[in-house]
Amino acid sequence: MIRLYDYLPSGNGYKVRLLLTQLKIPFERIELDIIKGSTRTREFLGKFPNGRIPAVEFDDGRRLFESNAIMWHFAETTALVPKDPFERARALQWMFFEQYSHEPYIAVARFFAMHPSYPDERRAGLPRIIRSGYEALGVMELHLGGGGEGDHPREFLVGGKYSIADIALYAYTHVAHEGGLDLANYPAIREWLARVKSQPRHIPITQG
Ligand SMILES: N[C@@H](CCC(=O)N[C@@H](CS)C(=O)NCC(=O)O)C(=O)O
Numbered sequence: 001m002i003r004l005y006d007y008l009p010s011g012n013g014y015k016v017r018l019l020l021t022q023l024k025i026p027f028e029r030i031e032l033d034i035i036k037g038s039t040r041t042r043e044f045l046g047k048f049p050n051g052r053i054p055a056v057e058f059d060d061g062r063r064l065f066e067s068n069a070i071m072w073h074f075a076e077t078t079a080l081v082p083k084d085p086f087e088r089a090r091a092l093q094w095m096f097f098e099q100y101s102h103e104p105y106i107a108v109a110r111f112f113a114m115h116p117s118y119p120d121e122r123r124a125g126l127p128r129i130i131r132s133g134y135e136a137l138g139v140m141e142l143h144l145g146g147g148g149e150g151d152h153p154r155e156f157l158v159g160g161k162y163s164i165a166d167i168a169l170y171a172y173t174h175v176a177h178e179g180g181l182d183l184a185n186y187p188a189i190r191e192w193l194a195r196v197k198s199q200p201r202h203i204p205i206t207q208g
Pocket residue numbers: 007010011012013034037039040051052053054065066067068099
């Protein structure tokens with residue numbers, strides 16, 4: 001059975017947990033306490049050199065890390081990845097956006113809020129992090145709300161259908177408030193969050 005190295009509060013881990021559950025793929029979840037450095041041990045680094053979860057290990061010894069790459073692997077031949085090459089690129093577009101322009105701010109603001117004893121010097125950039133988090137939400141709101149030129153509102157991020165792009169961005173957007181980001185002025189995002197949450201076999205981030 002697939003082994004998923006995970007940390008329950010992690011949105012990156014949640015993406016993989018949620019996807020595997022929705023695809024009905026059985027997995028064994030191995031909880032690692034990242035705060036105690038459990039992903040930085042010699043043993044873990046020997047398997048996964050970047051020392052982070054989520055990471056998966058297959059029975060034949062193959063391994064994979066990076067949440068969005070793991071999702072792509074499991075979903076590529078399913079309805080959760082578009083078939084059309086251009087739409088596939090659009091799914092990737094949102095997944096790269098998530099990693100570069102969204103997660104580094106929205107997830108980090110939440111991490112700081114969840115760990116009040118984190119050193120002050122590491123929190124120095126928090127106002128900029130919050131500003132950049134709101135910028136990312138603004139991009140999503142414009143796209144989902146159809147506020148662009150000649151545009152239209154959208155039910156999901158890509159191709160009018162639920163896809164791994166929605167899972168990638170749902171993971172930290174739905175808990176953005178835990179990091180102090182208020183979604184009150186983002187109605188299209190709030191409607192989209194409800195739509196993603198209502199998909200079959202959805203699980204909450206708190207479910208292991
Ligand atoms: N880009 C990576 C980010 C992974 C990541 O930052 N994982 C965090 C938890 S959310 C972690 O394992 N941190 C432990 C550490 O850095 O020691 C992904 O999407 O999988």
